[in-house]
Amino acid sequence: SYSDGIPIAQTFAGQSLIRYLRWLAGGLKSEDLAVLANGGYLTFQQIDGVKDLYPDRLGTFLIRRNVGSGLDESLSALAIWKTSLERSRYPSDRDIKLAAELDVAIRALYKSVPDGAVVTSGEVAAAAISFMKRFVRVKSDQDRAAVNLLCEPLQRLTGSRATGTVEDMAGFLVDMLRHRRTNRSAALPGSIHIVPLEKSGYAGRKHVAAIGFDGQVFPGSSRSEPVLLDSERESLSSDLPTSVRDQKSRLAALTGVVARTTESITVTYSMLDPIFGRELDPATALDAMLEERGVRPTRHGLGAAIGFLTDSGAVLSQMHGREFGTYADSHFPWLSSGFHAGQERAQNPFSEYSGFVRGRTPELDIRSSDKVVSPSSLERLVRCPYLYFVRDVLKVRPPDKIDRRPGRWLSALEFGNLLHQLFFEFMTELAKRGERPDEAKHRALLQSMLDDKIVEWQDAVPSAGVVALERERFLLSQAIDVFLGSETRRSAEPYAFEAGFGESSDSTARLVLDDDVAFRLRGSIDRVDVGPEGFEIWDYKSGQSASFRADLNEDPLHLQWALYAYVWSDFLSDQSDRPVARSGYFFTSGAAFGERISSQPPDRSVLADRLRPLMEMTAAGAFPHLQVAKQDACAFCDYKNICGTECVKPKEMVPQEMFATHLPEGAEAVRKWAES
Ligand code: SF4
Structure with a gap:
């Protein structure tokens, strides 16, 4: 109990209201709204149409998308993002849902903003009451009392006709409210009573x-x-x-x-x-x-600060105290579980905390008839089974990271996607005309298609300034020069572009590599040409070729080229007598000088032998942090914050006895793979 009460500004409700008013007073800047959202001062629980939206997703969206201020800018940034999701080759359901809920939440928030630049203090007070009732998180009786105490004077003000700018009126309300105190009380039994x-x-x-x-x-x-x-x-x-x-x-x-x-x-x-x-x-x-x-002072560490600090503040204040585990447990059970899992993994790399699901998992078997995989998920399995487990089984996605590069307009991913679209449209256009790519004849056409594409993409990707845009145009122009030069000098005839398969259930390819290694695959082949010895399959790459071996048959980590060759032969080609002579990657950026890496696809039994133990592992519930490849896969892995230090090399798979005794289901499959 508090004889003088608590300053309203130190309650959650008071902080929410004061930050909301500061947002109004500051001209609806998104950075102020992001503070409100990221600081935990908002909730969308009462907003119809918003079910799973954490407020910090709103804050992150506003900051990452560089949204300036006001409803229009927020909605147009959202529309741009939605457009890019629609255009994405593999749109994420999670992002689509997030965008839809953000739309509802932003519109609802702006309904609690007074209309017009000049308003009465009554209108601002009414808007503030609406905000308090719809968006303020009430976690305790103290918060409820604070909401009532704040709404009371606001309610009295709603009839006021004093006029001014929204900024002035909101500033006036902040001054009026911030010194109010709540929860004044006489000393109560069973409570600590606080008195000046x-x-x-x-x-x-x-x-x-x-x-x-x-x-x-x-x-x-x-x-x-x-x-x-x-x-x-x-x-x-x-x-x-x-x-x-x-x-x-x-x-x-x-x-x-x-x-x-x-x-x-x-x-x-x-x-x-x-x-x-x-x-x-x-x-x-x-x-x-x-x-x-004759008293000597004694030294004590901080005690519990629960009730005054935010949940995370309270837990952090105990970080080095003996009670830390208890606080973390009660406030962040997931954090506590993660801590426990980390300790278990450190002690035993072959437990259920390290990707060994106890018991067989036929439902995760890649060979089962209702599972559809992509080449990239298979490559993840080869790279590190735990990576496949986290990403493709648990569906954990790393936080959205828009890889904005200083002085560049497009992220690396966007750069590649733009070129993919452009090359597809250019090659389709030439096919319609019945022409082959020709540097002298088509340079202007491709450049004008690139210029149109840049204009189209400017709607979807926020501008980073004229200099960044011109630099990007230069690099894209370099890439089309490389592409066109390389295409002109080739004798192979373009045959098919963007040949998709497996996106719908009736177009899914069940690829058979051996009697016991067959699975349903989906994907899209960028390009198929007809060369002197047969079909040539190409995947456009806008990055560098450093992670590829010159002979793809010697490359343990890249499978897509071979899988696409089999899919083309089995399902897409209309010329069964023409074999796939080679398959590989075409590096189209200026920095890669149009390098092509390709090989003749191996006999299917070779790939079947490589994949068989991994497939058995998916059925046996074994997804260890084990990397057979020589490269340090953790260094560039999106999940290195989870387990980047926990990778186990095959030679460290000791003690084998314990491994086999405790996890017989997965042990044999893993051992076969590690030894292969
Ligand atoms: S960080 Fe390393 S161990 Fe963890 S998933 Fe990635 S590659 Fe595997």
Whole structure:
């Protein structure tokens, strides 16, 4: 209980309202709204049509998309994002749902914003009440009391006709509300009662504590107030407060508290300034009291701060305390489970915490008839089974990361996607005309298609300024030069572009590599040509070729080229007598100089032998952090924050006995794979 109450600004409800009003006062800047959302001061639980939206997703969206201010800018950034999701080759359902819920939430929030640049204080008060009722998180009775206390004066103001800008009116409300206090109460049994020192009296309590007696703050400053000096106050009236009189009354209050206490009293002062890391001394008066009584101060760490800090603040305040586990458990059970899992993994790399599901998992078997995989998910399985488990089984997605590069307009992914679209449209256009790519003849056509594409993409990707745009245009032009030059000098005839398969159930290819290695695959082949020895399959790559081996048959990590060759032969080709002569990757960026890496696809049994143990592992529920490849796969893995330090190399798979005894289901499959 608090004799003087708590300043409204220190309650969740008060902080929400004050931040909301500051958002209005600042001209609806998205950065202020992001503070409101990311600070946990909002909830969308009462908004129809918003089910799973955490407020911080709104904050992240506003910051990442560089949204300026106001409803229109927010909605147009959202529309741009939605368009890019629609155009994406593999749109994520999660992102589509997130965009839809953000749309509803943003519109709902702006309904709690007064209309027009000039408004009455009554309109701002009404908007603030609507905000409080719809968006403020009420977690405790204290919050509820604060909401009521804040709504009461706002309600009285709703009839006010005082007029001004939204900024002025919102600023006025902040000033009016921020000094209000809530939860004033008499001392209650079973509660700690908090009283300002000057108002303390005899309480008859067993435990009394007086806090805040370091020399920097107690008994207060002896400097006169500059507006009316102490000497001037004295000459006006001996009853006016002066700095000296204030100091004396505080000293007397401390003496009084100590004298009135019949049991023991705990008097505290901060011993450390955490900002500057320096020791603090007790107030001189306290020091004298301690000396008089022969008491030596004892040092204690911070106690629990629950109730005043946010949940995360409270937990962090206990980070190094003995109670940390308890606080983390009660406030963040997932954090606590993660901590436990990390400890288990550190002790035993072959447990259910390390990707070994106890028991067989036929439902995860890639060979089962209702599973459809993509070449990239198979490559993840080859790269690191735990990576496949986290991404493709648990469906954990790394936080959205828009890879904005300094001085560049497009991210690496966007750069590649734009070129993919452009090359597809260009080659389709030439096919319609019955022409082959020709540098001299088609350079202008391709450049004008690129210019159109850039204009089209400017709607979808936020501008990064003229310099960045022109730099991107230069790099894209370089890429089309490389592409066209390479195409002109080739003798192979273009045959098919963007040949998709497996996106719908009737077009899914069940690829058979061997009797016991068959699976349903989906994907899209960028390009098929007809060369002198047969079909040539190409996948456009806008990055570098460093992670590929020159002979793809020797490359343990890349499978797509071979899988696409089999799919083309089995399902897409209309010329069964023409074999696939080679398959590979065409690096189209200027930096890669149009390099092509390709090989003749291996016999299916070779790939079947490589994949068989991995497929058996998916059926046996074994997805270890085990990487057979020589490269350090963790260094560039999106999940390295989870398990980047926990990778186990095959030779570290000891003690084998324990492994086999405790996990017989997966052990044999993993061993076969590791030894293969
Ligand atoms: S960080 Fe390493 S161990 Fe973890 S999923 Fe990625 S590759 Fe596997």
